Amino acid sequence: MFQGSKTLRELNYGAFPFDPARIDAVTLTHAHTDHSGLLPKLVKHGFQGSIHSTEPTRDLCAVMLPDSGHIQEMDVEKYNRRRSRQGREAVSPIYTMEDAGRCLKQFDAVDYDVWKEVAPGITARYWNAGHMLGSASIELVVRSADDGEPLTVFFSGDIGPNHKLLQPDPEAPAGCDYVVCESTFGAKDRLERSGDERRRMLCEEVSRAAKKGGALLIPSFAVERTQEVVTDLMQLMDEGAIPRTAVFIDSPLANKASEVFLDHADELENGNTLRRAFAHPQLRLSQTVDDSKAIGRLGGFHIVIAASGMCDAGRIRHHLKNHLWRRETTVLIVGFQAQATLGRLLLDGARTVRIHGEDVRVRAGIRSMREYSGHADGPELGTWLAARAPIRRGLFLVHGEGDARAALAERLPRELLPQQRIFQPQIDDVYDLDAETARALSTHRQRRIAPDTAARLDWHNDLTSLVLDINETVEAATDERARGVIIRRVRRALEKPGK
Numbered sequence: 283m284f285q286g287s288k289t290l291r292e293l294n295y296g297a298f299p300f301d302p303a304r305i306d307a308v309t310l311t312h313a314h315t316d317h318s319g320l321l322p323k324l325v326k327h328g329f330q331g332s333i334h335s336t337e338p339t340r341d342l343c344a345v346m347l348p349d350s351g352h353i354q355e356m357d358v359e360k361y362n363r364r365r366s367r368q369g370r371e372a373v374s375p376i377y378t379m380e381d382a383g384r385c386l387k388q389f390d391a392v393d394y395d396v397w398k399e400v401a402p403g404i405t406a407r408y409w410n411a412g413h414m415l416g417s418a419s420i421e422l423v424v425r426s427a428d429d430g431e432p433l434t435v436f437f438s439g440d441i442g443p444n445h446k447l448l449q450p451d452p453e454a455p456a457g458c459d460y461v462v463c464e465s466t467f468g469a470k471d472r473l474e475r476s477g478d479e480r481r482r483m484l485c486e487e488v489s490r491a492a493k494k495g496g497a498l499l500i501p502s503f504a505v506e507r508t509q510e511v512v513t514d515l516m517q518l519m520d521e522g523a524i525p526r527t528a529v530f531i532d533s534p535l536a537n538k539a540s541e542v543f544l545d546h547a548d549e550l551e552n553g554n555t556l557r558r559a560f561a562h563p564q565l566r567l568s569q570t571v572d573d574s575k576a577i578g579r580l581g582g583f584h585i586v587i588a589a590s591g592m593c594d595a596g597r598i599r600h601h602l603k604n605h606l607w608r609r610e611t612t613v614l615i616v617g618f619q620a621q622a623t624l625g626r627l628l629l630d631g632a633r634t635v636r637i638h639g640e641d642v643r644v645r646a647g648i649r650s651m652r653e654y655s656g657h658a659d660g661p662e663l664g665t666w667l668a669a670r671a672p673i674r675r676g677l678f679l680v681h682g683e684g685d686a687r688a689a690l691a692e693r694l695p696r697e698l699l700p701q702q703r704i705f706q707p708q709i710d711d712v713y714d715l716d717a718e719t720a721r722a723l724s725t726h727r728q729r730r731i732a733p734d735t736a737a738r739l740d741w742h743n744d745l746t747s748l749v750l751d752i753n754e755t756v757e758a759a760t761d762e763r764a765r766g767v768i769i770r771r772v773r774r775a776l777e778k779p780g781k
């Protein structure tokens with residue numbers, strides 16, 4: 283599922299660039315929405331085969347996909363109300379909760395480290411990618427039509443960092459024909475994050491927030507990030523390193539995901555610490571809207587963890603609206619914030635933000651920690667790839683913005699493979715893998731969008747940021763007269779030239 287700019291997200295509504303009915307099988311690396319979010323749409327449009335995933339991935343999808351279907355239905359309802367006021371016809375959701383339920387029946391569980399035939403002539407082996415509960419890198423062996431050597435292709439999926447709280451370090455084989463590797467943080471230099479270091483930093487942030495005496499709001503992704511932060515928080519509280527206070531998880535999705543984590547605690551690193559944290563008397567799980575409203579009425583130091591992770595939807599927005607204008611509040615950002623999201627605006631120091639149609643002054647302290655990243659950083663990706671040697675025919679760098687992919691290509695040791703065998707494909711490219719190295723096919727269908735728009739901010743983002751800049755400048759002006767001058771100048775710039 284495409285995430286990010288509006289232009290990119292609109293692709294989710296368009297047709298697939300292939301016929302879903304002709305797909306034999308899906309091999310799924312992990313449950314994150316950008317990897318799994320369009321599976322119900324694939325089924326809705328005719329895919330009848332199996333979706334092969336690990337058991338925890340299936341269990342997480344059983345929670346996340348219906349939730350995603352529900353969000354699609356809600357979004358479209360709002361969008362259609364606006365369209366009907368404009369006299370335009372209604373559109374239908376990408377998929378519904380019911381579609382998601384149907385798709386779940388096609389999941390087929392796979393164990394790590396065991397070969398399985400996933401489609402005629404194709405066997406797969408899943409390796410633990412250490413990125414999140416159930417995450418895998420997938421090795422595929424494709425039988426050759428003329429009884430020659432089979433073709434081996436290894437898909438990294440998303441790769442976790444070393445020292446991740448609930449995950450082992452990533453595991454993978456060496457000696458494949460092709461490797462398809464993610465490059466999300468290919469341009470990021472080393473992030474130091476041993477478990478002790480990460481907890482020490484969290485301890486500092488919480489202690490600072492406690493001294494200010496207001497709410498500590500932690501916007502968090504519902505799956506894995508919430509469970510990691512809670513595990514660290516409760517451990518710090520038990521050690522007496524931070525004051526005892528109520529910790530609320532105000533997210534029905536996070537609470538359902540936590541149940542899946544507890545079911546699979548034996549398969550996780552530090553599974554017992556996770557169990558202890560979720561049995562902690564100071565941990566409160568909020569379910570209903572009334573629970574959520576009751577939290578909103580609390581004063582003094584307390585901790586609220588709520589989704590969404592980038593503050594662009596969900597209950598966190600209510601809490602932010604309630605607390606951002608108070609000096610004693612702290613907001614602690616623990617995840618990646620995409621351009622143009624509310625989380626990113628806060629991180630970038632916005633003085634006023636708009637929530638539910640109201641302008642809210644930002645007086646709270648805005649803090650951030652990068653130590654909870656779910657992805658390997660640049661040096662870790664480079665080391666991971668070097669350990670896959672020999673890569674016989676070609677390497678594809680995917681799942682990263684342009685500079686991240688280029689930076690990762692730079693990091694690779696020269697002897698790993700020649701530059702002309704490292705590919706940085708664009709959206710909708712098609713390659714023939716049968717020859718000595720990959721060959722781009724020029725005969726493929728037209729691209730859905732120009733390659734350089736994929737990772738770029740679009741005009742929607744530019745417009746939002748322009749309007750915010752105008753507001754800020756006008757507000758910062760010394761008096762009425764100065765404000766009038768700025769507004770007249772902006773108006774003049776909007777007039778057609780020569781008028």
Ligand SMILES: [Zn+2]
Nearest residue numbers: 312314413440
């Ligand atoms: Zn992921």
